[in-house]
Amino acid sequence: MPNRVVVGAQWGDEGKAKIVDFLTEEADLVIRFQGGANAGHTVEVGDQKFIFHLIPAGIMHPGKQCVIGNGVVLDPAQVLNEIDEVRSKGFDLDGRLWIAENAQVVLPYHKVLDQLKEKAAGKAAIGTTGRGIGPAYYDKVNRTGIRVGDLLEEASLREKLTRHVASHNETIQKMYGGEPLSADAIFAEYRELGRRIAPYVADTVAIINSALKQGKRLIFEGAQGTVLDVDHGTYPFVTSSNTVAAAACVGSGVGPTAIQQVIGVVKAYTTRVGNGPFPTEELGAIGKELRLVGHEYGATTGRERRCGWFDAVLVRRAAMVNGLTHLAITKMDVMDAFDEIQVCTHYELDGRRLDQFPSQISAVERVKPIYETMPGWKSPTVEVREWKDLPENARKYLTRIADLLEVPIGIISLGPKRHQTIQLEM
Ligand code: GDP
Numbered sequence: 476m477p478n479r480v481v482v483g484a485q486w487g488d489e490g491k492a493k494i495v496d497f498l499t500e501e502a503d504l505v506i507r508f509q510g511g512a513n514a515g516h517t518v519e520v521g522d523q524k525f526i527f528h529l530i531p532a533g534i535m536h537p538g539k540q541c542v543i544g545n546g547v548v549l550d551p552a553q554v555l556n557e558i559d560e561v562r563s564k565g566f567d568l569d570g571r572l573w574i575a576e577n578a579q580v581v582l583p584y585h586k587v588l589d590q591l592k593e594k595a596a597g598k599a600a601i602g603t604t605g606r607g608i609g610p611a612y613y614d615k616v617n618r619t620g621i622r623v624g625d626l627l628e629e630a631s632l633r634e635k636l637t638r639h640v641a642s643h644n645e646t647i648q649k650m651y652g653g654e655p656l657s658a659d660a661i662f663a664e665y666r667e668l669g670r671r672i673a674p675y676v677a678d679t680v681a682i683i684n685s686a687l688k689q690g691k692r693l694i695f696e697g698a699q700g701t702v703l704d705v706d707h708g709t710y711p712f713v714t715s716s717n718t719v720a721a722a723a724c725v726g727s728g729v730g731p732t733a734i735q736q737v738i739g740v741v742k743a744y745t746t747r748v749g750n751g752p753f754p755t756e757e758l759g760a761i762g763k764e765l766r767l768v769g770h771e772y773g774a775t776t777g778r779e780r781r782c783g784w785f786d787a788v789l790v791r792r793a794a795m796v797n798g799l800t801h802l803a804i805t806k807m808d809v810m811d812a813f814d815e816i817q818v819c820t821h822y823e824l825d826g827r828r829l830d831q832f833p834s835q836i837s838a839v840e841r842v843k844p845i846y847e848t849m850p851g852w853k854s855p856t857v858e859v860r861e862w863k864d865l866p867e868n869a870r871k872y873l874t875r876i877a878d879l880l881e882v883p884i885g886i887i888s889l890g891p892k893r894h895q896t897i898q899l900e901m
Contacts, residue, residue: 510714
């Protein structure tokens, strides 16, 4: 198996975790490389269902190694909850879960600041999950962050926290009129959390590169999606990390030569959580039906997801900025419900045809999606396991998407479970 990056090629929630879990069968090591506990990643195997936030989706395969890479911002209490949950369901984690000692830590003041900022922004709010991810990345770039390894060095941890809590308290009190936090209390809590995660903390850059050298097969697991990338997304309505495939290198400590395939996970339609422009959003009955049939409610927050038809312009951009080699199309079964299906093939902007997703949000806000209508198939696909057994119109729909994007399809997902998957040549 080539080493693969798996990224979301839309606005997140594409079903990346299911695809990573499916592909882990052929892999040895799975690495999460960015983001934090701001999104849920759902894996269903047999009767068991897990919603991961930080632990890579590959953990459900006994014996396979998993790494939370340096590009992640880690909430230690959250990862410990996940560890307990995975253990309680009978999975052994000893010697197969590693946390980068140089990953950043999400601290209580990050969560407080996240929530205060969103509240103060009013109508301009980004729609964050309030879990402190943005402020934690801010501290990283500002060089005022605490890293996982720092939690294990008590004397310097106390000194750093004393300084950082004091400066964050200034902002919390003076800018937002909030309540100050206690450096002593945070120190006591995080020293203890540090002790508990210590068995998992390691130089993961060395672990990953040693696996590479031994010819082990790697999967780099992305979170969120391409149009939420801090550079390539609909800025400022984006997440605070780079979500594109290139971030796999930075967020895990390997060079670009380590990667041979980039798999873009896309739903057979489009969804978005949070605020910001969404050209193919359907505000009426179609949007409602997509939400209902596709169970489009956030796994972490329960928020309703905004829904619309497949937007080939947006995914074309994702194909470009990620260098996609394959598509994994998920939730094809959701399209079973429709008599007719629309695909956005291009946009119109000020009377001109646009084939590329604009990089300025002001243009994205003004584009008009132009659709092509395709016939539906109105028959269940959840049991289909081979391309040739898909309804003819479903094959036509998939072929049209691959043609519009000029990227071949590697995987088709027809249900949340591991076995509800068709793998094509990859
Ligand atoms: P991720 O963050 O990209 O991993 O995606 P989420 O876990 O937030 O959302 C995907 C949801 O869709 C989860 O509830 C999955 O169990 C579910 N899912 C994944 N693939 C399929 C599919 O092919 N069909 C259906 N019906 N559900 C799917």
